[in-house]
Amino acid sequence: MLKIGGLTAWYVKNKNILIDLSFEIKEHSITGLLGLNGAGKTTLINILSSVHKSYKAQEVLYKGDLIDLNNVDWKNKRYTVFTEEQAFSYWTFDEYMHFLHKAYQKDVNKDHMGRLIEGFRFEDYVNCPIKNLSTGNRKKVFLITGFALELPLLILDEPLDGLDFLSSEFLYKEILEYKKYGSLVMSSHIAESIEKTCDQVFILQDGNIEMHILENNSDIRSYLNGWLHEGK
Amino acid sequence: MKVSKLFLKDILNKRKIKQYIFVIIAFFVSMNLYFKKIIGTIFSDRYLPLMTVIIIFTSTAYIIYTYSLFEKIRQYIMLPIKSFRFIMNFAKSLFICALLERISFLLIGIILCSDSPLLGSITVLIYAILTILLNIWILLFLNCNHKNEWISLIGVIILLLYIFLTNSTKIVKFAEIVLCFIIIIIGILSHTSIDLAINRKRKSNMKKSKIITNYFFRVLITEKIYIINTLMICLMLIFLTVMNIDNPVVLNLTWTVGAINTPVLTMISSDPYLRKQAELIPNKGKNVWGMYKNFLLCYFVTTNSIIFILIQFTTGQDVILHGVFFLVLSILETTVSYSLEQRMPLKAWQTRQALWKHPRKYILPIIVFLFTSLLSMLAF
Numbered sequence: 001m002l003k004i005g006g007l008t009a010w011y012v013k014n015k016n017i018l019i020d021l022s023f024e025i026k027e028h029s030i031t032g033l034l035g036l037n038g039a040g041k042t043t044l045i046n047i048l049s050s051v052h053k054s055y056k057a058q059e060v061l062y063k064g065d066l067i068d069l070n071n072v073d074w075k076n077k078r079y080t081v082f083t084e085e086q087a088f089s090y091w092t093f094d095e096y097m098h099f100l101h102k103a104y105q106k107d108v109n110k111d112h113m114g115r116l117i118e119g120f121r122f123e124d125y126v127n128c129p130i131k132n133l134s135t136g137n138r139k140k141v142f143l144i145t146g147f148a149l150e151l152p153l154l155i156l157d158e159p160l161d162g163l164d165f166l167s168s169e170f171l172y173k174e175i176l177e178y179k180k181y182g183s184l185v186m187s188s189h190i191a192e193s194i195e196k197t198c199d200q201v202f203i204l205q206d207g208n209i210e211m212h213i214l215e216n217n218s219d220i221r222s223y224l225n226g227w228l229h230e231g232k
Numbered sequence: 233m234k235v236s237k238l239f240l241k242d243i244l245n246k247r248k249i250k251q252y253i254f255v256i257i258a259f260f261v262s263m264n265l266y267f268k269k270i271i272g273t274i275f276s277d278r279y280l281p282l283m284t285v286i287i288i289f290t291s292t293a294y295i296i297y298t299y300s301l302f303e304k305i306r307q308y309i310m311l312p313i314k315s316f317r318f319i320m321n322f323a324k325s326l327f328i329c330a331l332l333e334r335i336s337f338l339l340i341g342i343i344l345c346s347d348s349p350l351l352g353s354i355t356v357l358i359y360a361i362l363t364i365l366l367n368i369w370i371l372l373f374l375n376c377n378h379k380n381e382w383i384s385l386i387g388v389i390i391l392l393l394y395i396f397l398t399n400s401t402k403i404v405k406f407a408e409i410v411l412c413f414i415i416i417i418i419g420i421l422s423h424t425s426i427d428l429a430i431n432r433k434r435k436s437n438m439k440k441s442k443i444i445t446n447y448f449f450r451v452l453i454t455e456k457i458y459i460i461n462t463l464m465i466c467l468m469l470i471f472l473t474v475m476n477i478d479n480p481v482v483l484n485l486t487w488t489v490g491a492i493n494t495p496v497l498t499m500i501s502s503d504p505y506l507r508k509q510a511e512l513i514p515n516k517g518k519n520v521w522g523m524y525k526n527f528l529l530c531y532f533v534t535t536n537s538i539i540f541i542l543i544q545f546t547t548g549q550d551v552i553l554h555g556v557f558f559l560v561l562s563i564l565e566t567t568v569s570y571s572l573e574q575r576m577p578l579k580a581w582q583t584r585q586a587l588w589k590h591p592r593k594y595i596l597p598i599i600v601f602l603f604t605s606l607l608s609m610l611a612f
Contacts, residue, residue: 049511049512050511050512051508051511051512072514072515072516075512075513075514075515076514076516079512080512082505082508084505085505086505087503087505087506087508087509088447088506088509089505090447090450090451090454090455091447091450095445099447099518100513102517102518103513103514103517103518103519104513104514105517
């Protein structure tokens, strides 16, 4: 679905965070993003989200067509739930959700929305200002809207941060079901979350990327031991 | 460990200190050479205490409010430091900051213009410290709201007013000031350092509104700092129009003041999360940028309507010229402020106060002042 070749990114010129990365996100797949702190996971997510602009890429293809990651056509196809999100804090979930659906020119799938609200146990907070919500419930605002949009690509940056046990379990279920609507990319520090949900995993280290296909009962630690410790 | 260093590195940096020193020297030279005779009377002993309290109170309140929202303050509070020492070091940092930003200018004025510079300087320093402590106490009180504490707070304010309004002897005045200090210190001692941090998550009464759907309008009517700033601008507009409306410079200045509302004009810059969403969400159809543009247009049309009505009420002249100002400025101000937020976003700031002091805020008022001055000249 999305193929990127020769991606290099930086914050300060001549100090590249990502170096000549090439990877492909397959259609209707779940991709995990692993790496140590500072490996460049969030930078990669920010590039896909049109938030980080200091990068160059040899090619960016969406379903075989060349695209620009800052173009509105691409923006219409993806949504990101960032690790720490405090935007639109003076709105309620309901207001943000309706605004977002208008922005993406999508109709609200009421069944899916209802299931998400129920699954995340969010019924009591739908009309509360986001400002007044706890960290976990604030995270749910953006997770629910992200899943409900049903876009071709949903990106989740550390989606488990701040979630309680029951919501985490529901999140795993929703991630697996997202294949119905499109592809999903998620970064996580929790190996178990990647093992439980992902078809493939990208491991980032020192600005480089390595891809592994995950099969049932795969032990992700074997990849990490073999690869992350190589450089030491 | 020098606790005040924690705060000072957030409020000041080497570049800022150098800039302040340069401005202080420039102020000293210009006062000594040109303005001593023109504005010297301002620094007379009679007005000095009241002037010091007003200047220090307003400027420090701004820093205190914006700094207390700063997430870092919570990390500092966790450090193993006694509450009173922590709060007093916060006061010390505010005093150093006020010394550079405001007090030094007052001291220069006193040294050059007052008949008794030593006594005047001591008066300014004492009232500045008193005001900073009072400001901190008000913040602690607002954050914590101890029962019946407001009685002693109002007591101190009444005592201060009494000092300003009566002509007591120096010894009696000194005793009254010492009494103020004692009450304020006791008030501060009744709090812990955690009360310095404004609780962002405090439950507010705001609810979903079907009338105000624009996010930026919602922020404007909910956040105290935006409401206060906008009201202050309205008051300033009334003051300017009443003051000297026959003077064309003051008239142009009135239109210019309408373009000064830095918090409103940096709403996207001041919220990094919102800025991220503005980039994330498709900018076609309904989007963050479109919503901000609509908000700015409504804001400037309203402000300029107020100015237009005020001018017509006070002078009743030049309806066409001011009608043109109203129309053109509403569009010009919206376009310029929108473009500045989109193309020149302010990213490198630590506190909102630092953001609101960024020189970018002068661009729009300068454009408005030049435009109105030029058009006024052409019209007459």
